[in-house]
Amino acid sequence: MANNDLKTASVLAFERKLDPSDALFSAGKWDDRNQGETWANVTVREKSVRGTISHRKAGQGAGAAKLSGEIESPNPQTIDTATLPNSADTLRARFTLRVLGGAGTPSACNNAAYQAKLQATVQDYVNTTGFAELARRYATNLANGRFLWRNRMGAEQIEIQVRQLAQGVATQCWQFDALSFSLRHLDTSSPELDALAQAIEHGLSGQSHTLLEVIAYARIGDGQEVYPSQELILDKGDKKGQKSKTLYKVGNVAALHSQKIGNALRTIDTWYPRGEADEDLGPIAVEPYGSVTSQGKAYRQPRDKADFYNLLDAWVLKGKAPEIGDRHFVMATLIRGGVFGEKD
Template sequence: MNAPEFKKLPGVLAFQRGIVVTDAPFFNVLDDGQSPVMVVRHGIRGTQNINKNGDAEKSTAAEAKRQEVSNIQTTDTAKLDEHAKALAVRFSLRFLDLDNVLFACAPSATDADDLVRSYRDSVAGFIQRTKDSTGLDEVAARFARNIANGRWLWRNRSIARSVSVNVTVAGQLLASFDALATPLNHFDDITDAERQLAEHIAAGLRGLDDAGLEIEARLDFGVRGALEVFPSQNYVENKPRGFARPLYCLGTAERLDRDSGMGFDSTRIMGHAALRDQKIGNALRTIDTWYPRYAEHGRPLPVEPNGASLEAQEFFRDKKTSAFEFARRLNTLDPASPGGMFMIASLIRGGVFSGGKES
């Protein structure tokens, strides 16, 4: 019989993601169809905007001490076609059977012989209780709301005048949503359409239905013309001098024409603008209102073992409320409790939970 809780986690313990997400490419919505939104690399002449009250030596600007007004940069931009009447963004996802999320569970040199076997049994027991619980339905409803409200559109959502989200399964429309009318900061009052989507998500996590979801958002910005839109940004270590912002895109950059007569090209098409799958996944799992300071902070966090928030640059979960702590108590954890639902979402997220030496 397994102990009520484990003194330590196995030395090798990892869970694979319980959700499969694709990138989300951008498309111009035209009167006669759709066309890709492209990322274009070009030069700009901006101004120096350094906080002169700050420490120039620690400034993020490479040349903070310069007194020049001009700030010459190379940057990437994604803009709608001048004839576009809207932006379309679409991606696919599928929720996997929770029975398959345990990826690795093996002992370290100091682990007791029966730890791994007992812990595997503990995971299997928690997952079975999860599948029979209302906790899984609540987690699925929260994922459904974050699909419906278009949180995954990030900055594009905040500048849109209207956003519609359509979800289809096997070519059949499952649900439609007015994204801007769907709450971002709480998960109360789940609508019938959200519930229908949540039932499909829960069926996937229970291993009852493996059909994927096709999701498309259509954004009307209230204007027509070559409006800037916002795909994911790439992080680049040691960027070249004067290089401002690389954007994520699909495909291959066009080759530069060095025989153009002038010896240079003023713009270069880099590829098809898109939101990265990782960024979409982060938005979809922004469902953690179970952390202790939710009433104070007032907004959900992405499900992270320690409640890490890049936006606030803070950890919102301490050792007692972390996923690592709940992982030690799977045998007694109620899947319908706040901690249990957080742990369900943590298993869907996946990650490495390997334990260290016993304290």
């Protein structure tokens, strides 16, 4: 039942419940992936290249002659790069993933009445629906190797090994052929996938401590380039002589940002509104407004009341439970974490 006096807390924050580490890169031979050998770290190094001017330029009339001179000039660049050694054909990416309970419990909330209603709403979801569907989708994104991003493209073989750890010892192990799973459809089922999903579900529901070690092996070819995260340099200062591409590294080991891995794991939203042109898009990452920055588009628009805030307010403040897909979306956003208070 709705409470007309209840308002959204002005301070409302949630901690993320899927907590991945950075993924560090190493290299070796495909046939040695289960032999226990120490794999060599993939390092980041600089190289300078003599490129050409290829980006769009405008020039007409008197400016055409100047433009002609510019595009005929070389374009020297210094960039970061990361490659496998010439004696290694396989990329190894390793990270750990903590799955925490307490989804829907705010880490900060300055309105006790709102918090009580919110937690009652979440508990009703847990009792009637549970985390099984969300856990299965998170597990699928581990099994299909989505977190490898560009490193997944063109790989000849990809094997994903997942171990559940307790006191540093593996208690359960699962192995997946990543290329046998689709990136567009999250309805695949197998005994191994179901068991991994159950472990994630137990972590989200607080039934057990869930710590997973994830190791991906991607066979891409001797000496081939690999793709760590690229750093976003906000303050470039004097651009002259600066690198045009800076790759992420831990020490000098090439790595993927934990945020990039988290984005891949939560790419489970197939419930967003879509038009005919969006039918082939597949799942998008769980974001309050359904934002896909690579397309410059937000699929969950407030005008359609399909965004997280409208759905949450209707559910908690007005007692109007959304459709089952949107309920999953709201809970997945709370698992994602963030600051969701209503400003004055």
